[in-house]
Amino acid sequence: MIKAVIFDWDGTLADTRQAIVQASKKALSSVGCNVEDNFIASRIGTGTRTILKDALDSENINYDDKLFDKLSNQKDEIQSKSFEIIRIFDGSVELLEELNGKIAVAVSSMSVRKVVDSLFNHFNLNHYFSVTVAANEVSKPKPNPDVFLATAKKLGINPNNCVVVEDSTYGVESAQRAGMKVIAVPSGTSTKEELLAKKPDLFVESLKEKEKIMDFIFNN
Template sequence: MKTTTRNAAWGPRPTRCCGTGSTTPIYRSATASISIRSTPLKALYSQETKSRSCAKNTLLVLNEEELVIRAILWDNDGVLVDTEGLYFQAGREVLVTQGVELTQEDFVEQSLQKGQSVFDLLPNQDAELIDRLRLQRNARYSALLRERVRVLDGVVETLRTLHGRALMGVVTGSRKDHFDIIHAQTNLLPFFEFVVAREDYKQAKPHPDAYLTAMRLHGLEPETCVVVEDSERGCAAAAKAGLRVLVVPNELSQHGDFSPAYKVLGSVREVVDEVDQLR
């Protein structure tokens, strides 16, 4: 897959301003100046109850002109880990019990492009039935995740390179229980300062609520962030929130409409160069 040209609608690239010459941003908390460090975090989820205390200790760039990109916001499924196929499998197995064959094309359109439920394809839209089937799908998905989760190629080296150069967080449509199962086996969480999971916001992607919530809770502005997504719905969500979006499509999501993206990349490894050029 070739890298496309960046979206001209974003205008000229920002230039790096002169200053200390350091490539490691220094941040100020309410009590001291610190550099972001590689510290394993036990609890990363963004909670409303934590937001007030976080606001008092919001990391602020010492000199805004020395850092254009302050935060990198990562999608989870399909960007960091290869889980979308497992979600498709779980949904297909449950829908077939109702006489509905969920094809890969149906899944891509409903879930990865429109951001809608595959249960909308059921001829019987009885709410109690759908709730029961959703529980079955979620349980099956959990079981599949426990069997195997693969970190996508290039992710570890990319996160290692970027860690400490900007705040990094995960903004995902995954439920917390699924997210925990996934990352119990990936060793990726120490790279991130926070996680915004599905329970942390009201409206799912492609609505911008997930990204708006992440920025609100962590004192971020759209012009100082960049997003890494893989799907049409994720790209749309970030763009609607006013964010630059770097899209790294995968086999399932590659035929989506990524016209709102700042740039479509051929590999997650290219994120490093893009962030460097935006700094």
């Protein structure tokens, strides 16, 4: 029986691709690291530290912990204020409204707390979620299961009784490793074919398929 719905944020509830790419590139350019947009976009869902580390390593740029932390903070600060280039996906709010009061709803994000709080406040989303867990509150990023397990623990619900809504293969794998059911939606950087290859419990083309999603949640 499903007792909680856990949403990913970036690419699932909102189109944050441009915000993440622009913030990452601006921070990286300060140390002469210039990577293509797709290099960053393909890593959305793994968190700031993975994106920056992979970019710096790909350009053979040396860095210490102090510089890395500075770049991470710079990227997250820019992203946390990128309101004008972030769009809540059609169907997201309607689905959240439908779930509101019927079941526990949470967010497990690979964005850091500063970003999550800033954007959720701006878009007036906080009241939909009883729990939010951010990237800097767990030790390992997706595809490790840490962020989903931490969310289930905060909810006080067994992972086996949770369903995750995800747009990336990293996130689908993370949820499966946590022992949770998964609804996959190709609204982020992973394609339909890539997501289906991960064998999610349910695949939908978008969150506008509200009836299909609700039926899965309340009849499993």
